[in-house]
Amino acid sequence: MQTHEIRRRFLDHFVKAGHTEVPSASLILDDPNLLFVNAGMVQFVPYFLGQQTPPFNTATSVQKCVRTLDIENVGITTRHNTFFQMAGNFSFGDYFKREAINFAWSLLTNPIDDGGYGFDPERLWVTVYLDDDEAQDIWHKEIGIPNERIQRRGMADNYWSMGIPGPCGPCSEIYYDRGPEYGKDGGPEADEDRYLEIWNLVFMQNERGEGVGKDNFEVLGPLPKKNIDTGMGVERVAFLLQGVDNVYETDLVRPVITKAEQLTGRRYAAGGPEGGADDIRFRVIADHARTAAMLIADGVNPGNEGRGYVLRRLLRRIVRSARLLGAEGATMSEFMAVVRDEMSPSYPELKTDYKRIENVAVGEETAFLRTLASGSKMFESEADEVKAAGKKVFGGSEAFVLHDTYGFPIDLTLEMAAEAGLSVDEDGFRSLMAEQRARAKADAQARKHGHTDLMVYKDLLDRGPTEFTGFAELNTEAKIIGLIKDGQKVPAASVGEQVEVILDRSPLYAEAGGQIADTGMITANGVRLKVDDVQKIAKKLWVHKVTVEEGLIAEGDEVLAQVDAQWRHGATQGHSGTHMVHAALRQVLGPNAVQAGSLNKPGYLRFDFNWQGGLSEQTRHEIEDVANAAVSADYQVNTFVTDLPKAKEMGAMALFGENYGDEVRVVEIGGPFSMELCGGTHVAHSSQIGPITLLGESSVGSGVRRVEAFVGLDSVRYLAKERALLQGLASTLKVPTEDVPGRVENLVERLKVAERELEQSRAAAVLASAGSLADAAHRIGDVLLVAEKAPAGVGAGDLRTLATDVRGRLAQQAAVVALFGDDDGKVPFVVATTDGAREHGIKAGELVKAVAPAIGGRGGGKPDMAQGSGTDASGIEAAIAALRAALAEGSA
Template sequence: MQTHEIRKRFLDHFIASGHIEVPSAPLILDDPNLMFVNAGMVPFKPYFLGDQTPPFRRATSVQKCVRTLDIEEVGITTRHNTFFQMAGNFSFGDYFKREAITFAWSLLTNPVADGGYGIDPSRLWPTVYLDDDEAETIWRQEIGVPAERIQRRGMEDNYWSMGVPGPCGPCSEIFYDRGPDYGDEGGPEVDEDRYIEIWNLVFMQNERGAGGAKSDYEILGPLPERNIDTGMGIERVACILQGVDNVYETDLLKPTIDEAVSLTGRAYGAGGSAGAADDVKFRVIADHTRTAAMLIADGVAPGNEGRGYVLRRLLRRIVRSARLLGATGPTMAALVSTAIDVMAPSYPELAAERDRILTVAVGEEGTFAKTLSAGSALFADAAAETKAAGRDRISGDAAFALHDTYGFPIDLTLEMAAEAGLSVDADGFAALMSEQRKRAKDDANARKSGHADLSVYREFIDAHPTEFLGFGELVSEARVLAVVSAGRRLGAAGPGTEVDIIMDRTPLYAEGGGQLADVGTITTSSGVRVVVSDVQKVGKAVWLHRGVVEAGEIAEGDDVIASVDPVWRHGATQGHSGTHLVHAALRQVLGPTATQAGSLNKPGYLRFDFHANGPLTEAQRGEIEEISNTAVEANYPVHTFETGFDEAKAMGAMALFGENYGDVVRVVEIGGPFSMELCGGTHVAASSQIGPITVIGESSVGSGIRRVEAFVGMDSFRHLSTERALLAGLASSLKVPSSEVPGRVEQLVTRLRDAEREVARLRADQARAAAADLVESAERVGEVDIVGGRVADGLEPKELRELAADLRNRARADKTVVVLFSATTIDGATKVPFVVATTAGARDAGIAAGAVVKEVSALVAGRGGGKPDLAQGAGTDPAGIPAAMARVAQLVEGD
């Protein structure tokens, strides 16, 4: 049975049982505890936590999930993936244990012809919590599972919680016996390789307190309602129904392995120790390629921190694994295309976004190819320094720096070290990696404390969604429903109090979609005045008006007038509509892959992040500005309307990747086909109201992500006026017409550069002349001459290197070390550049320039490094130069 069919049968089974199908949420949700959605129940957390009342009593979903805690273990075990699909059925105070167990059993064991999976019941082993007699009785007496196939297990295995205070409860897991070829008899408590878990039924009935994530916490008492949260691993069930040994050989991953075999020329499943190592690399490629495609589709871009770093790491492990398997050219396009093809039947957005996904993935492959090239050179330096120092093992520090700072994989370091006749301090490297993981784990645990307590807003989220009137009104009557301060409901608040005010209706826009919140006032006829500086949404239904009571006492039940600052709103609509025009212009200039990766708009200003592999040229930037302003001049009408999500997509409306849209969406259309996007923000009535758009900057904000910034309206006019005044001032100073300023400035710059080069040449000549005596006055230490000391101040590092090379060439002794320091002070800050150069004879004697630099740099309050023949650094304390020279003598003596 194909995996897409397994997925469909699951949903059909529960829909037929009265469950509402809930589409998978994006892998990125606004949750301070999670980097990615990592379980099927995550989108339902507000219901389980009691922050919101669910709109249904029964639900079912197949949720996209990513877990990246142990990326290095991927492929070593054959039943874990970074990306997986978790099928689940959920009850919110409706059914409980009996129904949950029956639903799962019937789907698993019913004949294929009746919509089930047709699994042999005798191969299924349920587990229950230690004291859960009720679940054990249902399995034994009602389902008919023999008592010897039901096992009781402790909190580590069969008691579930989210790892933080909140709902929890015992669970019942269902395991499939793969047979004696896979391990020992005795059920899952004996061997979880033979007995593989395929379904977990959580009976969410209690509330837990603080403590350890697994078992070290107190059960505080029962929940108001008993809930069901289940999860069936789609990939694991596919393993069973397709008769393969592991998840990597199912129909969703094996095609990518086959493609990797074709690209590398290596065989999968060849056997032997070398074949086993190759198999791990093939599985890494298949797993990470699929995960990367899913992450990019949901809006993640490679970067150096957070989610972007995880994606970058996955993509680089693909490239690394392919190279270790023998690939010599690009592989990413073919691998990612294969992953898209096999996943698209369940996730059609992959096919729709194929070009964008490939652009991001292939771009990162190219970037990493350069990293590998640079890393290879750095490795060569580390190897040379190791040999020059008479050692045969590269330090763990050096290996970790290559891995962590430069992205150079440790297995490539090990392989290249072996080729160079060296080993690597693997224990030292592992210790540093362990420290890094501990820091990451501590950071992750720290994030768990970030879950906001929304209980004070619960009744309003459930019963009083705020009616937003701001699309048509700037002033409206409203009634105060709650006055909250510091997380407590006050009832009333007097002057000076910082408050969150909930009203039944409002014209003030709550921050969202890149648009900053409105500012304004809440007043009453009796003189109460609250100045609103921010508006936020909770539960997607309640507007929190945040501000300070300026006069009077605001109280629940008050009838008030809520007003938007009209100047602020006008500027905000200009910025937001201008963002849509710039997005449309970018797509015209760069093509459909220039999709949104984030935005910010506020009065007079817009910032738009988009996917691109390189900076805009001046011509492209000018074209984007011209297209945007042509749309302004065209005075396009701005239409907004609501429609179904699928209908909006069919019209060609652009959606923000990773955003979780509802069934009904709001479409903003500017000039018909010119711009059509899903958007909940406020906009101008016609494009001419935006005013001029001036692009003021374009920059990189991460790998594959560029940012364009622009002024709109009066801010654009003011910017242009300032630029014009600057140009006029330059023209006056240079005594030329404004049109000739660029040429005249270029002439002056050229003359200045020529003069600087001449000054540098003269300074270098003087330094060489002054330094000639250094060779004659060299200090002899044993058989080695030490040439150097503090030379002419003001030398640049490049000049110092050239001087050191010149002195090395003039050396009288075969074994010579040249050590030069300079000093310069700019704006009160002193810099001390220094250079060490060695002759071949000195290097043969074990004196490496890079090692010398590392020893002396601290003495001048600096740092540095380099190769055995030439190394350099910089410090800030010239008073340490004599001590540094003395240390050089000690090193030469072998101390």
């Protein structure tokens, strides 16, 4: 049975049983506890926690999930995957254990012709929590499973919680016996490779207290309502029903491995054991390609932190694995195309948005291939030093730097070291990795907090959404329905207090979609509240953060909410200007220049978009011209509400990674010129935006560029300043304004010529001192030593050249040259040795360690040349003395 069919049967089974089918949420949710959605129940958390009242009593979904905690184990075993699909059915105070168990059992065991999966009931085992007699009885007495195939397990295995205070409860897991060839008898307790878990039924009936781990917490008591949360692993069911050994052999994943075989000429040991290095690399490619495509589709771009770093790491592991398998050149486009073809029947966005997905992935591959080149140079330099020192082990700290700075996985470093005849201090490397993970874990724990913060808003959310009137008016009569201070409800607030005010109606825009919140006032008789910020809770409750400037306010008061009209006018200019720039980018660059983020406020906009490489000055001018032509055309701005499929059919642009409801608001400017899904405020006609002036363009990450612009009066003021600057230059240079660029270019060229001449003179003067320095050499034992403070004006860049020249003059003798500079508070130094000195066992890199402490510095290098820098010029004489002592000791 194909994986797409497995998904469809699951959803059909529960829809027929009265469940509401809920689409998968994006892999990115606005949840401080989660990097990515990692379980099927995540989008339903507010319902389970009682923070919001669910719009349905029962639901079913197939949720896309990503887990990356064990990323290093992906490929090493066949059990670890970063992307997976979790099918689930959920009850919010409706049915409980009996129904949940029967629903799962009937789907698993019903014949295929009747819509089931056709599993042999005799090969299914279940586990229940230690004291869950009710579940045991249902499985045995009603379903008919023999007691010997029902095992009781403790909290670590069969008791679920979110890891923080909140709902919890016992669970019952369903396992499939793969047969004696996969392990020993005895059920899940004996061998969880042979007995594979395919479904987990969570009976969410209790509340847990504080604690750490899966079983170190107190169960406080029963929840007001009993809930059901289940999860069936789609990929696990797929490989069982398809008669293969693991997910890598299934219909959606194996084609990626096949493509990797074609590109590398190597072969994957299909159906075999976990395999060797090549098999691991094939699995890494297959797993990570799928995950990367899904993450990019949901709006993640490669970066250096958070989600972006995870994506970057996945893509680089693909590149590295393909390289180690023997692939030459780029491969990412090929892998992404296979993922698109295999996964798009369930996730059509992979096809409709493929060009952007491909561009992001290929862009990161291109960048990493360059990184590999620079990292390889660092490796070669370090490896040369190790071998020159007569050692055989590449340092763990150096391996960690390669990993952390250049993205080198340890196995790539191991391979390169082996080629160089070296081993690697893996223990040292893994120790540093463990320290990094511990820091990351501590940071994540510090950020982690319970979901109970939103409980204070639950009653208000249950009353329905705030009515936003700001599209039609700037002043609205409203009623205070809630006051919150420091996370607690309060009945009233007085002068000087800062509180959150929740109104039943509001014209003030709450920050969203890149547009920052409105400012304004809330007033009544003798009452004046300054609105500092407006935010949304659960996307439907407007929370006004205010300072009470006059009077006393209380829940139930009638007030007048007012938007600062000047602020709103500027905000609409900025937001509509963003749409103009987006449309202009797509017109000039093509449809792959897709929004990756934005910020707009009065007079200013910032727009991030997916694109590889910088924009030329000519391209920027063209984008600016197209946007301003649309402004000048005085297009009418139309807004309307429709359903999401209709909006997409009309060609409306959506923000990647954003979760939209069934109904969406479309903002259309100039018909086909610009049409986007947007909940922001806008001008009525494009001419009201005023001139748009692009300020510049820059990179904000791999494959993501940023443009910034002024609009309206801010644009006029900016251009006036630029004009004044140009006129000032023209006056100073005594040329017409149109001749200023040529005149400045001429002056710059003349300055460059003068600087080159000065540099040549200075270099000649520096080298002229080489002879006198060489003549000043004095003998220490069998070695000549030149140890001097360099002439004034010799910086770090010249010091090495001078030392090399002095050494050349003493090349026929055993000599050491040590020169120290004093460059604006820094003390650069260089130590060089001749062949004769090295024959006496004298190495520059070791001498550096002897002199560096005296000047508060450090350094290193090779036996023939080493250098470093210090911070204490007063220690130069002491450093020279230390050098003499080191040479004298060596001669003795």
